[in-house]
Amino acid sequence: MVWDLLRQIPDPEIPVITISDLGVLRDVSMENGKIVVTITPTYSGCPAMKAIELDILSVLRENGIDAKIKTVYSPAWTTDWMSDEAKEKLRVYGISPPIRNPKSEIRNIVCPRCNSSNSELISQFGSTACKALYRCKDCREPFDYFKCH
Amino acid sequence: MNSESQKYLFEYCLRIGDTNMILAQRLGEWCGHGPILEEDIALTNISLDLLGQAREFLTYAGQVEGKGRSEDDLAYFRGEREFRNFLISEQPNGDFGQTILRQFLVSTFQYYFFEALKKSNDKTISALSEKSMKEVTYHLRHCSEWVKRLGDGTEESHQRMVSAINELWMYTGDIFEMNEADKVLIKEGIAVDLSPIKSLWENKVKDVFSQATLSVPENVFMILGSNEGKHTEHLGHMLAEMQSLTRAFPGATW
Numbered sequence: 001m002v003w004d005l006l007r008q009i010p011d012p013e014i015p016v017i018t019i020s021d022l023g024v025l026r027d028v029s030m031e032n033g034k035i036v037v038t039i040t041p042t043y044s045g046c047p048a049m050k051a052i053e054l055d056i057l058s059v060l061r062e063n064g065i066d067a068k069i070k071t072v073y074s075p076a077w078t079t080d081w082m083s084d085e086a087k088e089k090l091r092v093y094g095i096s097p098p099i100r101n102p103k104s105e106i107r108n109i110v111c112p113r114c115n116s117s118n119s120e121l122i123s124q125f126g127s128t129a130c131k132a133l134y135r136c137k138d139c140r141e142p143f144d145y146f147k148c149h
Numbered sequence: 150m151n152s153e154s155q156k157y158l159f160e161y162c163l164r165i166g167d168t169n170m171i172l173a174q175r176l177g178e179w180c181g182h183g184p185i186l187e188e189d190i191a192l193t194n195i196s197l198d199l200l201g202q203a204r205e206f207l208t209y210a211g212q213v214e215g216k217g218r219s220e221d222d223l224a225y226f227r228g229e230r231e232f233r234n235f236l237i238s239e240q241p242n243g244d245f246g247q248t249i250l251r252q253f254l255v256s257t258f259q260y261y262f263f264e265a266l267k268k269s270n271d272k273t274i275s276a277l278s279e280k281s282m283k284e285v286t287y288h289l290r291h292c293s294e295w296v297k298r299l300g301d302g303t304e305e306s307h308q309r310m311v312s313a314i315n316e317l318w319m320y321t322g323d324i325f326e327m328n329e330a331d332k333v334l335i336k337e338g339i340a341v342d343l344s345p346i347k348s349l350w351e352n353k354v355k356d357v358f359s360q361a362t363l364s365v366p367e368n369v370f371m372i373l374g375s376n377e378g379k380h381t382e383h384l385g386h387m388l389a390e391m392q393s394l395t396r397a398f399p400g401a402t403w
Contacts (some may be wrong), residue, residue, distance in 0.1 A: 005200055032346070041201075041280075043201060044200075044201030044202045044204075044281065044284060045197035045198045045199070045201025045202070045286060046199050046201065047197070052335060056289075072276075072278040073205070073277055074272065074275070076276065076279045076280045077280070078281065078283075103402075122186040122187060123188075123190065123191055124191060124287050124290060125187075125190050125191040125194035125195070125287075126190070127190075127289070129194045129197055129198055129284075131186065147287070149283050
């Protein structure tokens with residue numbers, strides 16, 4: 001029940017995916033009669049992590065549950081944990097989803113609007129630390145790419 | 150772990166945490182002043198990554214020390230002599246080329262350092278290293294590309310990179326200094342020997358510099374001392390700025 005409540009919490013920056021889609025929500029357990037929610041940060045400095053913690057605590061409090069948050073660093077968060085459905089949601093939202101093979105990352109990023117792979121990198125760092133900025137050379141629109149991590 | 154090793158591990162974590170925090174502060178100075186919007190964002194994103202890593206390592210340092218000091222206590226209430234950041238991290242930004250060069254030199258080190266440190270017997274250090282590696286990979290990619298473009302760019306950009314190398318090279322020796330703490334922690338499988346890391350660093354720097362048509366300096370007298378808290382003039386000014394508010398109102402919260 002707690003898991004059902006938590007896995008619907010949207011990412012604060014990219015509200016079309018949930019913290020469960022992202023792989024941030026790792027575990028829910030019981031310790032000394034108290035609920036413990038285990039999460040793992042995406043990027044070390046990700047400022048959205050604080051917002052996610054507050055969202056978790058307030059959603060549970062609204063349902064009468066007093067919980068504690070535990071942050072773990074290992075296993076290290078990776079975009080490989082993102083489901084294919086989550087990746088499709090990103091694409092529809094306008095963010096090109098992370099691809100699995102980092103070696104080909106620089107060349108084959110697909111435009112989320114027109115599906116062309118004729119894109120170019122503008123900057124390794126986009127609107128947030130987890131995204132890079134690309135431009136489609138066919139439809140000429142810029143777009144964010146969720147970096148492989 | 151005996152209390153001597155604990156003290157050494159505390160120092161070791163400070164080196165990593167302090168270097169990242171001071172570098173993050175320097176990069177943050179570019180916010181709103183980047184040469185182009187994309188670089189303003191890139192530098193501040195790198196700063197954010199470094200600050201996140203600094204928080205993780207300083208928090209762990211406080212836990213290892215066992216005196217109840219939090220990441221904030223360590224960041225805001227220590228003086229220069231207690232900071233263990235690399236001397237290169239506290240150097241002023243200079244122009245964009247100098248900032249990029251400084252980051253390239255440090256990120257190259259961190260890339261090989263964290264790669265090796267992933268195998269540390271200390272579970273937290275190992276986990277944080279694995280995490281930091283992923284981010285440093287992007288920092289290194291970004292900066293090495295810029296070093297090449299600026300070095301092999303115009304007459305002016307090339308000159309500025311040569312000046313930047315002359316400014317910063319004397320602080321590169323300090324990065325690889327090891328002391329008793331390293332000796333003890335290496336024996337326990339917690340820390341890594343920096344000698345092989347230095348060779349990897351030298352090769353990478355030589356490779357990128359040659360593509361950038363830049364020369365690697367030789368026979369430069371190295372300024373050392375960060376392991377003993379002996380810093381250059383700049384750290385004091387930075388800390389005064391960073392710590393003045395918390396020192397004026399200790400215990401205040403937002």
